[in-house]
Amino acid sequence: MRGQSIHNLSDFPVSNTVSPAASLLSNYVHIASETGNEKEAADFMMLQCRNKGLVIEKITYKKGSYNFAASLYPLNLHKPNIIFLNHMDVVPSGDPANWKHPPYEGFIDDGKVWGRGSLDMKGPAIIQLSAIERFVQLAQKEDLPYNVTLLCVSGEETGGAKGSAIVAKNFKELFTPAIVIGEGGSGIEKVSFLPKGKTYFGVSIIEKKPLWLKLSCSLHSAGHASIVGKNYANLHLINGLHKLVMMRQPIKMTSEAMLMFRSTGNIVGGLRGFTIKHINWLIFKPFLNHYVYQNPELESILCNTITVSNLGNADASPNQNAQKATALVDCRLLPGTSPEEMINFINRKIKDTLLHVSIVQQGPNQITTQPEFFFEKLAKAIKQTYTNAEVVPILFPASNDNSYYRAAGCPVYGLNPIIMSPLQIKSIHNNDEYIELEKIDKGIEVLETFLRSILILPDATRSSTTMHQQ
Known part of the structure; x- marks a missing residue:
């Protein structure tokens, strides 16, 4: 049923055990949040974040412009902040008859979650949230060197005027950003002009x-x-x-x-x-x-x-x-x-x-983020998760919201921490969009490894790194 936000996974034929993240994504895809109609998606995601123990801060919350942050610590503590950016809106699905599974059912079949937004960008958003969730209890017990924030915005698919263009104003003062990680590069197993046998991950440092x-x-x-x-x-x-x-x-x-x-x-x-x-x-x-x-x-x-x-x-x-x-x-x-x-x-x-x-x-003017401390940490996390992977900085050939935050003076990298096949890439903004259950788990592992390498440090390293970022 289109637009219904909660359903039972038992309603669908699922042959394998489904992880909590995949189940959550299935429910999220079930919400038809085409640009300008993000409220139900925002309500859903805010509820999930609050239930997982994150601190919610609404930035704008009105028709067509639902933007909020969910963090380990309150933003007004002004801790250096690692921010994971995602957008809640999706492009129209077209005629459902052209889909293998209905575009807003979040159907789980053949080891995949199917539906509009499963890859762009509800799947990556659930990966981000699932990785952050694993540090909630630690943040409640310890004063970690960084805050970590999930930033959910509207309107990315039509240029970001009701989302990131608004959020980016006074962004540094409100969020105290150390790094922003939005959508962008991913892993590709077969690159025609490169040696076979390796997976090449591109982390975008600028977009068109x-x-x-x-x-x-x-x-x-x-x-x-x-x-x-x-x-x-x-x-x-x-x-x-x-x-x-x-x-x-x-x-x-x-x-x-x-x-x-x-x-x-x-x-x-x-x-x-x-x-x-x-x-x-x-x-x-x-x-x-x-x-x-x-x-x-x-x-x-x-x-x-x-x-x-x-x-x-x-x-x-x-x-x-x-x-x-x-x-x-x-x-x-x-x-x-x-x-x-x-x-x-x-x-x-x-x-x-x-x-x-x-x-x-x-779009906004382009600014490059040069590879530095956080790039190296991301690259190391990718290589630990995908043992045959290599990581390079790339110019991302599409456009997204990342440029708004670079224009606000923040370093930004673009990464979808999964391997994408050519067929999967073609499904973006197309019929039969999907993401594999296994890749959801792998993506969470990448981001959790990245965060663990930064948040859980020896005392001496933690002190010097925090001072450097401030």
């Missing part, structure tokens, strides 16, 4: 900037479609969009991409490692061009992207020629590319003065 544009053409031409000729609004728009989607974006080697390549080259070693470390050398340009344009994951890291996301006309009969045509275009910008540069690039390529380009929405 989202830029949503509207292309429009208004042209007063014949009203009847049979006599319109070759000069009408829809044709101008189609020709312009065709030029955009068919051209290759130029490769741009950002400093963040070079850091990723150098780190990867050090791991790989040998001649291949040397090539990867120096991939920006002119001699390797043919090699780079070949692999970038043959591998979408590399292309998205080294190139700006342009995707036509929506086409529209005013309602009319089939034989009526539209006098105005519009399209929405999703652009993701690499560091160093401004919205003005992208708009100028588009205008140069389409070469049509009748097409007007305007900005619908854009």
Whole structure:
């Protein structure tokens, strides 16, 4: 039943023992919390956090803008804070008939929790909460060197204006952040240009900037479609969009991409490692061009992207020629590319003065978080959990709320602490979204190991580390 927040796992055919975290996720997915309708999800998560002994602080709690924090200690103690960021909203599910299991049932089958948000980002949120929960009793007995906070926000899927854009204001004063860990990189077992047999985890240190544009053409031409000729609004728009989607974006080697390549080259070693470390050398340009344009994951890291996301006309009969045509275009910008540069690039390529380009929405400016103490702790926790894993800093090819907190002056890493298959990655924002039960447990282990390495320290180390972070 769509929108019902609590159900019994016995209602579903579960062949294996289900962990408390998987059971909780199943219930959470059961709530249809599409952007703008997060209240029931917020109430549910706040109740779970309160029942687990966390201290709740509402930041905003009104329609379309439900944002709250749940912490080991009250925020007003101003302890250095490790903050796990997640969003409660999900994208629309589309036609339920296209799903293997109903999108808002949280169905458990074949060792997976199925449903909208199971991977983006309710699953990672439950992983975060489950890891924090394991330190509640310790925090009640001891004065730990850090606070740990679960930060749940609204509206991420539509740009964060009702969520992180609000929360990030006065963020440092309220949260005393030492580090923010949001969504971002994950583990991948097969990377086409890297040696087999290892799992490669990317921890994002920056994301692309989202830029949503509207292309429009208004042209007063014949009203009847049979006599319109070759000069009408829809044709101008189609020709312009065709030029955009068919051209290759130029490769741009950002400093963040070079850091990723150098780190990867050090791991790989040998001649291949040397090539990867120096991939920006002119001699390797043919090699780079070949692999970038043959591998979408590399292309998205080294190139700006342009995707036509929506086409529209005013309602009319089939034989009526539209006098105005519009399209929405999703652009993701690499560091160093401004919205003005992208708009100028588009205008140069389409070469049509009748097409007007305007900005619908854009994300905050990009700031890089350089790998440091918390990055190394995350990397060590990943390697302890996944024994064949390697960890590298990456430029994340999508966009999320992390940029708001970097813009507020906070270090931020992006990590979903699980291994994702190509099929699973394709399920994000798609039908049949899922997360494996085993990966939920592994993700909890990563974050618990990370927190344990920071919160439970010898006295001397604890004192010096705390002073350093303050």
